[in-house]
Structures are given as C-alpha cells and as structure tokens.
Amino acid sequence: MSEATSGFPLHDGKQASLLPEAAVPRASTSHVIADALRAAIVEGTLAPGAPLRQDAIARHFSVSAIPVREALRQLESEGWARVEMHKGATVAPLSAAEAREIYEIRSALESLAIGLAIPLHTAASLRECERLCKMAEQEPDSTLYAARNRAFHMSLYTPAGRPQLEELMATLHRRGERYLRLKLGLPNYKGESDQEHIALLDAVRRHDIAQAQSLVVSHLLGTGDLLYRFITARVEADAAQPKTRRPRTSRKPT
Structure with a gap:
C-alpha cells in the first residue's frame, strides 16, 4: 500500500500537504442553476417546449456559459x-408514456421498500408518518403539496435503511412532480389521494405488509393510468384544433 502514495505528498510529517484544507461542502453553481x-419547470413557469437559452440564463444568474452548460x-x-x-x-415535453412509466417503476420500488420498512417501524416513526400525512391532507397549495406528498411517502420507507433504494425513489418523485401537478388540477383528485394515504398508513400501523x-401499488398505478389517459386526451384534442395560418404579406413591386 505504501507504493500507492509514492510521489504524492499528502503529509509526511516534514512537508505540508499540497491539498487544500477541507471546507464545508457548498452547492456548485451549476447545481444551483439546475435546481x-x-x-x-415543475411550477409551470417554464412550459413544455420553452427555449432554455444559455446566454439569457447566464445573464440572469450573472455567470459564464460553462456552469449553464453543465446545468443543462x-x-x-x-x-x-x-x-x-x-x-x-x-x-422537455410532457409525455403520457413517460408519466405512466414513472409511476409503474415507483409502484415496484415502493412496494419493495414498504415491505422492508414495516417490520422496522417504531411508535416514533409512525407518529412522524401520521404528522406528514396530515400536513399533506391540509395543504391547499399544489406546489407545497407535491413536497408534502413526497415527504409522507418517503417517511413510510425510511426505516428500511436502504439508501440506494431511497435515492432511486427520490429521483422518480422529482421526475413525476410536474405530472403530479397536472393531476392536482383534476376534480376530486386530492380528496381521493388523501383517503388512499390514510388507508395506506393504517395498513402500516397494523404491520399488514401484504395490504400495504x-x-x-394500486395508488401509484392508478395515478399513472389516470395521467396517461389525461395527457393522451389533451394531445388528441390539441391535434384536432384547426391550425391558424399566418396571413401572407403582399410584396410591393420595386
């Protein structure tokens, strides 16, 4: 092992390290821009198909083009x-197929996670799940609801202690947020979702793995199917709309 560091002066007691002192980690500029x-995009301020111009973004954040390219x-x-x-x-455009697939994958991963987590839940962890469930139920703002919804779901799986599984699920939650915002605009969705959350929490409390x-799975696949049908219908309706043509401008003879 000594040969592995030969010629790389970290610190030998005589010479100061050539490496900089460790600092508190900070988010890089590109990550800040990406966030x-x-x-x-999630909030709808940047609509599907909207241009993401590097020069405009760089001016907005007062940075060079390099972190903007990294963020994109x-x-x-x-x-x-x-x-x-x-x-x-x-x-990126909204995609019915992508929405459905996100929730299909989530259903598989979260079914696995909840099965692993239930035997490890404690009275304290269940109280936290109940608190987050109520916060989501009482949240009227769609943007905040997406965060509350994610926090509740993840609280159900945390006791499993599977960090890689948690990372995969968190990524899919983020990918699905702008689709969730679509569903929040549909009649009766939030009330139905809240009731499904309550039933799910009750099964976890009872340590009923099969029911949970x-x-x-039903909760997530149902969401994916609803979004698939909703987006497909909207695309078909948009396609059926007559396209307006720009009037031709007559050119004056020269």
Whole structure:
C-alpha cells in the first residue's frame, strides 16, 4: 500500500500537504442553476417546449456559459430538458408514456421498500408518518403539496435503511412532480389521494405488509393510468384544433 502514495505528498510529517484544507461542502453553481430551472419547470413557469437559452440564463444568474452548460446537461440526463444539435435546449415535453412509466417503476420500488420498512417501524416513526400525512391532507397549495406528498411517502420507507433504494425513489418523485401537478388540477383528485394515504398508513400501523403493498401499488398505478389517459386526451384534442395560418404579406413591386 505504501507504493500507492509514492510521489504524492499528502503529509509526511516534514512537508505540508499540497491539498487544500477541507471546507464545508457548498452547492456548485451549476447545481444551483439546475435546481432553479427544475423548480420553474415543475411550477409551470417554464412550459413544455420553452427555449432554455444559455446566454439569457447566464445573464440572469450573472455567470459564464460553462456552469449553464453543465446545468443543462444535468437537466437533460434527468429528463427535464431536451438538447438538439444546432437548435439548443428546450423544456422537455410532457409525455403520457413517460408519466405512466414513472409511476409503474415507483409502484415496484415502493412496494419493495414498504415491505422492508414495516417490520422496522417504531411508535416514533409512525407518529412522524401520521404528522406528514396530515400536513399533506391540509395543504391547499399544489406546489407545497407535491413536497408534502413526497415527504409522507418517503417517511413510510425510511426505516428500511436502504439508501440506494431511497435515492432511486427520490429521483422518480422529482421526475413525476410536474405530472403530479397536472393531476392536482383534476376534480376530486386530492380528496381521493388523501383517503388512499390514510388507508395506506393504517395498513402500516397494523404491520399488514401484504395490504400495504397492495394499496401502494394500486395508488401509484392508478395515478399513472389516470395521467396517461389525461395527457393522451389533451394531445388528441390539441391535434384536432384547426391550425391558424399566418396571413401572407403582399410584396410591393420595386
């Protein structure tokens, strides 16, 4: 093992380390920009298809083009943005197939997670789940509700102690947030979702693994199916709308 650090003077007692002193980790500029753009997409401030112009974003954040490019690459890898050669970046369109697939994958992962977590829940962890469930139920703001909804779901799975599984689920929650906002606009959705949360929490309290898994799968697949039908119907309705043509301007003879 000594050969592995030969010629790399970390600290030998005689010479000071050439590495900088450790500092408190800070979010990089590109991550800050990516977070801000992601939030704007989720909230609908940046609509599907809206251009993400590097120069405008750089001016807004008073940065160079480099962190902006890094932020856009990050958003593209997460599915929030679409980058095309010679056309630049745009907000990724809403996709019925993507919405359904996100919730299909979530149903599989969260069924696994809740099965692992239930035997490890304590009275304290269940009180936290109940608190978060009530906060989501009482939240009228759709943006805040998405965060409350995510916090409640994740509280059900935390006792499992599976950090990689939690990371995958958290990523899918973020990917699904702008689709969830669509569903929040549908009649009766929030009341139905709140009741499903209450039933799910009750099954967890009773340590009924089979029932909890059945409820979480039904809850998520139902959401995915509803979003698929809603987005598909909207796309079909938009396609059926007559397209307006721009009037031709007559050119004066020269």
